[in-house]
């Protein structure tokens with residue numbers, strides 16, 4: 118058995134050792150901060166010197182006296198980017214190019230988040246961020262640049278703060294506005310490379326056309342569900358977005374993450390690859406993904422890189438005979454062209470006459486009054502599993518017509534008084550429920566009515582504890 | 587003729603959510619000449635189970651669908667006139683806009 122004395126001194130020793138360790142770490146940290154500040158001071162003096170000698174021409178300033186340096190990286194930059202400099206295929210030249218480059222990232226969401234993190238970290242000279250949205254709780258699973266503290270605040274502000282905290286030497290420019298034809302030329306013209314990290318078809322056409330008009334390479338990424346796509350447009354003789362997709366797809370083919378879902382890491386991977394392509398172009402290294410497209414399928418763990426067409430001579434925007442000017446760009450109506458809104462606000466349809474609809478509050482009154490009724494929820498089954506109203510029956514819109522007998526049966530069962538039970542239809546936001554009521558009325562269920570605004574309005578106007586998604 | 591057909595970017599939803607189809611096709615005009623145009627009508631009849639307008643428009647694919655024959659854009663091989671051979675891989679992929 119150990120004596121108390123020995124045990125005590127062993128405990129003392131370990132306490133002293135751990136305190137020493139803590140102090141040493143703190144000392145190292147302070148030393149690092151001192152040298153960072155000293156380097157900053159040197160930089161500032163260098164810039165002043167440079168400004169003083171600017172009339173001297175383009176000769177790079179070599180201020181080092183006791184070391185032989187023939188590049189313009191500061192000692193601090195050499196240290197910060199040393200692992201880049203050690204790469205033979207990137208090296209001083211690649212980093213130097215990167216530090217002089219400017220990159221604009223449009224969208225600070227699922228793709229923009231990781232792209233911005235890496236572009237700030239790697240030392241792009243100037244980094245612009247465009248977004249008009251605010252951070253929401255249901256963004257957090259994939260938009261990893263934002264923290265909970267920024268919920269409700271502009272994404273641009275949040276993303277810029279994170280970028281600055283990673284690398285205070287990068288110039289971050291904030292554009293807290295939606296990109297439109299009215300401001301796009303002005304903003305994009307100030308950057309060497311554009312990264313499209315948006316989430317809708319009209320923005321993609323608008324950004325591509327703007328890049329063609331201004332002659333900028335465009336790193337384009339997209340992700341939805343468990344799949345991602347990536348390519349570089351308008352670069353090295355490669356196609357523009359319109360060469361590939363001259364006609365916009367039907368709106369029903371343009372799914373959104375807020376409707377179809379997305380596994381958070383999937384845009385994360387595509388966003389990282391966008392940063393990589395932008396870094397390669399800015400650093401002037403490697404082979405850009407131009408004239409090729411990367412297709413990523415997360416579920417089956419497959420990446421396929423395919424050869425796509427080159428620039429099309431027939432293209433209406435970048436083709437040989439195209440005369441698409443800046444003025445034409447400014448006047449072009451991208452929402453009309455794609456039949457889709459530039460913003461991502463969900464559509465609100467209005468298909469039914471007023472007497473075929475009731476509000477969620479009115480529906481609540483009907484429940485409270487004990488009115489005999491059947492509530493049909495026409496959302497897909499996997500939505501129904503997330504949350505549903507009590508006593509609702511799930512018949513997805515796609516199978517409504519073949520499952521009409523179930524509704525007739527339920528109506529008969531509910532009809533206690535013999536004067537008939539009412540039929541209500543609900544969905545997530547109140548669009549599909551209107552389509553369903555149209556269908557039901559056509560099939561003879563004349564009293565069918567939809568709940569305006571769907572479960573979203575139930576959560577908003579009736580039961581604030583009802584989960585929304 | 588054995589072909590591998592793949593659907594992606596949401597197009598798989600039109601064929602019962604199955605992405606990869608290994609199929610045997612009997613060329614209607616003999617084995618010498620089976621072109622993409624023939625394949626599209628075969629796919630429409632045999633694989634597309636719902637909303638065919640989400641796959642085709644006229645006798646070609648709808649706007650927003652990329653067609654790849656052996657990992658190469660069909661624009662480079664003659665689009666609808668691309669001749670198919672045994673063991674070819676044809677990919678139909680809908681362009682994504684999300685982010």
Ligand SMILES: [Zn+2]
Pocket residue numbers: 356357358359360361428429432433434435436
């Ligand atoms: Zn083009």
